[in-house]
Amino acid sequence: MNIRTAYSVKTDIQEAVQDIQTQLSDFEPRLIIFFASSSIAPDEIADRMEAAFPRAETFGCSTAGEIVTGKMLTDSLVAMAFNRQAIKNSKVEVLDDLNRESHRAFNAFERHFDKPMSKMDPKQYLGIILIDGLCGKEERIMDRIGDFTNVNFIGGSAGDDLKFQSTHVYANGKSYTNAAVLAILEPNTEFTFIKTQSFSPLQKKLLVTKADETKREILEFDQKPAALAYAEALGTSIEDAPKHFMHNPVGIVYEGEPFVRSPQRIKGNSIKFYCGVKEGIELTLLESTDIIASTKEALDRVRAELGDISGIINFNCILRTLELREKGLTESYGALFSDFPTVGFSTYGEQFIGHINQTATMLVFR
Amino acid sequence: MAGKIKEMIDALVSQRAQGNSVLEGVVKIKLILKGIDPKNYSPDSPDDPAIIAKLEELMREFK
Numbered sequence A: 001m002n003i004r005t006a007y008s009v010k011t012d013i014q015e016a017v018q019d020i021q022t023q024l025s026d027f028e029p030r031l032i033i034f035f036a037s038s039s040i041a042p043d044e045i046a047d048r049m050e051a052a053f054p055r056a057e058t059f060g061c062s063t064a065g066e067i068v069t070g071k072m073l074t075d076s077l078v079a080m081a082f083n084r085q086a087i088k089n090s091k092v093e094v095l096d097d098l099n100r101e102s103h104r105a106f107n108a109f110e111r112h113f114d115k116p117m118s119k120m121d122p123k124q125y126l127g128i129i130l131i132d133g134l135c136g137k138e139e140r141i142m143d144r145i146g147d148f149t150n151v152n153f154i155g156g157s158a159g160d161d162l163k164f165q166s167t168h169v170y171a172n173g174k175s176y177t178n179a180a181v182l183a184i185l186e187p188n189t190e191f192t193f194i195k196t197q198s199f200s201p202l203q204k205k206l207l208v209t210k211a212d213e214t215k216r217e218i219l220e221f222d223q224k225p226a227a228l229a230y231a232e233a234l235g236t237s238i239e240d241a242p243k244h245f246m247h248n249p250v251g252i253v254y255e256g257e258p259f260v261r262s263p264q265r266i267k268g269n270s271i272k273f274y275c276g277v278k279e280g281i282e283l284t285l286l287e288s289t290d291i292i293a294s295t296k297e298a299l300d301r302v303r304a305e306l307g308d309i310s311g312i313i314n315f316n317c318i319l320r321t322l323e324l325r326e327k328g329l330t331e332s333y334g335a336l337f338s339d340f341p342t343v344g345f346s347t348y349g350e351q352f353i354g355h356i357n358q359t360a361t362m363l364v365f366r
Numbered sequence B: 001m002a003g004k005i006k007e008m009i010d011a012l013v014s015q016r017a018q019g020n021s022v023l024e025g026v027v028k029i030k031l032i033l034k035g036i037d038p039k040n041y042s043p044d045s046p047d048d049p050a051i052i053a054k055l056e057e058l059m060r061e062f063k
Helices: A013-023 A041-054 A104-113 A138-148 A224-236 A292-308 A318-326 A330-335 B004-015 B020-034 B049-061
Strands: A003-008 A031-037 A058-062 A066-068 A072-073 A077-082 A085-094 A127-131 A155-158 A170-171 A174-175 A180-187 A191-196 A199-212 A217-221 A250-254 A257-261 A263-267 A270-273 A282-288 A311-317 A343-347 A351-352 A354-356 A360-365
Touching: A003 A013, A003 A066, A003 A343, A013 A041, A013 A077, A031 A066, A031 A085, A031 A180, A031 A343, A041 A058, A041 A066, A041 A170, A041 A174, A058 A085, A058 A127, A058 A180, A058 A343, A066 A077, A072 A330, A077 A311, A085 A104, A085 A170, A085 A318, A104 A180, A127 A138, A138 A155, A138 A354, A155 A311, A155 A343, A170 A180, A191 A199, A191 A282, A191 A292, A199 A224, A199 A250, A199 A257, A224 A270, A250 B020, A257 A282, A257 A354, A292 A318, A292 A330, A292 A360, A311 A318, A311 A351, A318 A330, A318 A343, A330 A343, A343 B004, A351 A360, A354 B020, B004 B020, B004 B049
Parallel strands: A031 A058, A127 A155, A311 A343
Antiparallel strands: A003 A077, A031 A077, A058 A170, A066 A072, A066 A343, A085 A180, A127 A180, A155 A351, A170 A174, A191 A360, A199 A217, A199 A282, A217 A270, A250 A257, A250 A282, A263 A270, A311 A360, A351 A354
């Protein structure tokens, strides 16, 4: 196997890293991605993971729950290791200040791969993004990445177990906040992506006529106060509308495929979202479906397409995880990944093409 | 004047996707997320200078 996973539930950081090291002792990784519970000290885990695997590039982030082959975990450390047969070439870069635009990472990728980002073949290369989950800048970063390249970037916003105090991304021995880690990989094997959100579009449309994108607020739908228009669309009152947020978010729907925007709370007459939306965009009201069934369907489809799966990285929205926890379905969800080497985490936002909510985005290797 | 935005969107999609239908979809989704929904523009759509400037910048950047 050229892709291996390991996990540890040891509470001492040194022991947890040693545990991972022991599980991978007969393996020579060139690249390791890891996800660590927010109970694990950020600077120390970044440093120790790099020290434990000096011949590999290491990167990762803090979480709101971890995923590993067959299991959903909490308070753990999970890792996926790739050897040289799995990954031909890779480069990890950090956008270390999301308040300013910088081309440094893109320039570094271009130098490393010796070609412009715009000329990189999306069938040959893929991108991973891990970003501070409290920065509120995911839309802009994904937008700018998408301007420069056709390479698909997939990833998640780091979590902190619902404390909403501080989330961290890690790269090559260091921990960062207000930052994003970008990695470009050139795998030796075929790969594909899953975006599954367990929602189906309803008939009702809502046109964004006034929004404050930077604050992730929609002020008006169809020239009406957003809270009122959303409540009317659902046939409920403004007071009861928040009860519908989890099961009836809205989405940009392109050819039947929703890109979910999840309402967070009502703020005056407006609605604050977990994701920014531009004025002039038509949103569709969505209705939740079965997370287990739709995830299984997505995995079955990809297994049929690829024939075999050697690894999955799963960026699963914390709101999905909360629903799974509430319904006692975390074991069933974990079990969906029993047959595939898997790592992942519960995210504060998901990335694929853009920044999205209430979705699982997955990178799948053949 | 009218129709320039649709022309530019078509040119941008073509420049980036090079005839690949999957990439065409991705480019269109990226435009929608930027607030430029291709289906809202036809040969009769007025030439909004702000949208035109944004599309020109996008074409310039993807080199």
